[in-house]
Ligand SMILES: NC(=O)C1=CN([C@@H]2O[C@H](COP(=O)(O)OP(=O)(O)OC[C@H]3O[C@@H](n4cnc5c(N)ncnc54)[C@H](O)[C@@H]3O)[C@@H](O)[C@H]2O)C=CC1
């Protein structure tokens with residue numbers, strides 16, 4: 001019969017071509033709701049399902065699924081219950097690395113955009129309110145010399161550190177907040193002597209810009225809540241390119257409204273695509289629609305990796321980027 005791939009949302013080339021070369025491909029015309037996806041996975045018609053980060057692949061779905069694997073078109077896999085997949089012998093693949101620089105670019109863009117009030121400035125020009133150069137028009141703050149605190153010190157955090165050092169920022173990090181383990185100079189590599197590891201509480205209290213780069217899981221859900229926001233500097237800015245639920249968004253709106261912190265640059269939201277009440281009205285925010293990896297080249301590379309993962313799984317091989325290692329039945 002050959003391989004049969006289910007693709008929940010069309011992906012760019014060369015993804016679909018690679019899959020077509022390796023078997024039959026069914027691309028759904030629109031993102032499936034949970035029941036539809038669960039039904040298709042349970043049908044026994046498909047070897048591998050290629051999912052988006054919007055697709056919820058939870059324990060009940062996996063318990064009924066008759067697929068060899070799930071290839072996620074994303075590096076983050078918080079939409080999938082990996083432990084349940086492992087228990088059911090279902091392989092999970094993801095797309096690390098190819099999107100690191102693009103996402104770090106967006107983190108840096110949010111740092112610069114919030115510091116220099118880019119949304120307010122753009123709106124002023126479009127509204128016909130730019131009446132000529134003025135000494136005190138839209139004064140922002142310096143990025144050079146400011147302290148950038150990185151929560152997490154993986155691929156995207158490191159790429160953000162590289163950019164921030166180029167902008168003359170002081171970079172500190174906490175590798176696995178809220179717990180910490182010392183990172184050796186060997187692990188720091190190119191960053192040895194250039195960035196400093198600090199405990200999570202110091203990261204929160206000392207950062208001018210606090211940028212989140214941790215995966216979403218039970219330890220990091222609401223890592224930044226009202227208590228953490230209250231410990232930040234009143235002129236600090238929160239940057240989130242990780243996952244929305246890492247921040248308690250309602251608490252963030254409260255903190256921004258009352259001046260507990262000064263601003264926020266967000267690429268991700270707690271209940272995407274919905275925003276917490278009041279967030280869109282706040283001038284001291286830059287809000288992006290989850291575009292961290294959105295370049296033509298990166299999305300094409302992600303398509304290639306996710307297709308290669310899916311094909312390997314269908315053929316009974318270990319995918320190039322496996323998230324889990326199920327014990328064979
Ligand atoms: N905005 C966007 O479009 C994008 C968002 N992302 C998000 O960024 C996240 C980070 O991506 P990478 O840097 O490639 O991942 P990575 O795995 O290289 O880095 C994650 C870092 O978080 C640390 N960490 C802290 N607390 C942790 C915990 N409780 N459990 C596990 N790790 C913990 C890890 O030690 C590691 O240093 C992804 O998981 C994803 O959610 C990734 C790509 C694009």
Ligand SMILES: O=CC(=O)O
Nearest residue numbers: 073074075076293
């Ligand atoms: O948010 C995007 C991802 O690849 O993870």
